[in-house]
Amino acid sequence: MASLYVKAVPPADLNRNTEWFLYPGxxxxxxxxxxxxxxxxxxxxxxxxxxxxxxxxxxxxxxxxxxxxxxxxxxxxxxxxxxxxxxxxxxxxxxxxxxxxxxxxxxxxxxxxxxxxxxxxxxxxxxxxxxxxxxxxxxxxxxxxxKYLIVCIEMKLLCFTLSLVSTDWPMHGKAYILVGKDWNSGMTFSG
Structure with a gap:
């Protein structure tokens, strides 16, 4: 008995902004x-x-x-x-x-x-x-x-701070610190 369902290929990327990257070459x-x-x-x-x-x-x-x-x-x-x-x-x-x-x-x-x-x-x-x-x-x-952006990178001698902000930041108002070190007090933090 023949198959009752059509086997279809999933649709290609419909986003015109990114579909060009699927082209060969x-x-x-x-x-x-x-x-x-x-x-x-x-x-x-x-x-x-x-x-x-x-x-x-x-x-x-x-x-x-x-x-x-x-x-x-x-x-x-x-x-x-x-x-x-x-x-x-x-x-x-x-x-x-x-x-x-x-x-x-x-x-x-x-x-x-x-x-x-x-x-x-x-x-x-x-x-x-x-x-x-x-x-x-x-x-x-x-x-x-x-959905996170790297907002700022501050370099002060040995101090490195990497701040992350959600792309929904204006709505939620949350900023996240991924990793950092306070070289004045010697404390390391992450979160």
Whole structure:
């Protein structure tokens, strides 16, 4: 007896803001853009290859953090405000965690960090900036960071404070401190 039910493929990502990342060749294009930006920085600024990789890494950090983890909503009106409170990172793959696309976008900053750090021979100012960029970018991509923003990072000598705010922050008025250390009193806190 024939099957009475139709076997349908699940619908593709209907969010026009993120559907482009499902197209074939996007990963290759992403890597090629990074490589050509490195060549452009290398030829325009005339700096060392390591410094060029550091500039690419920090530029990649600034652009991806702003557009993937800070800006909310979509530029399209068809979604009727469904994504207004979500960043691009929260919208990708319909919010599913640990998908192939999310893993790729997490590995890219780590690989850029390794390249930039190695080619600068782990020199202090570049290593510090590259490390700070990769830590913030990778923490922002953790699954438990869904609907949280990294608001401010204060660096005062040895004092490091990382503040998190829920994306519903104006409604709830809650700010969360993930980790910090009060170097004056020597107390460590988390919560």
């Amino acid at each position: 996007v990963w290759t294009t992403y890597i090629l853009i990074l490589f050509f930006v490195w060549l452009l920085v290398l030829s325009v600024f005339g700096c060392s290859p390591g410094m060029a990789w550091t500039i690419v890494n920090l530029s990649h950090f600034a652009v991806t953090y702003h557009f993937f983890h800070w800006k909310k909503g979509t530029p399209f009106a068809e979604d009727q405000g469904m994504y207004n409170r979500l960043t691009w990172w929260e919208q990708i793959d319909n919010g599913k965690q640990l998908t192939r696309n999310r893993k790729f976008l997490t590995v890219v900053p780590v690989v850029l960090y390794l390249i930039a750090s190695h080619t600068t021979d782990y020199q202090h100012p570049m290593l510090f900036l590259n490390t700070l960029a990769v830590i913030v970018l990778v923490i922002a991509k953790f699954p438990h960071m869904h």
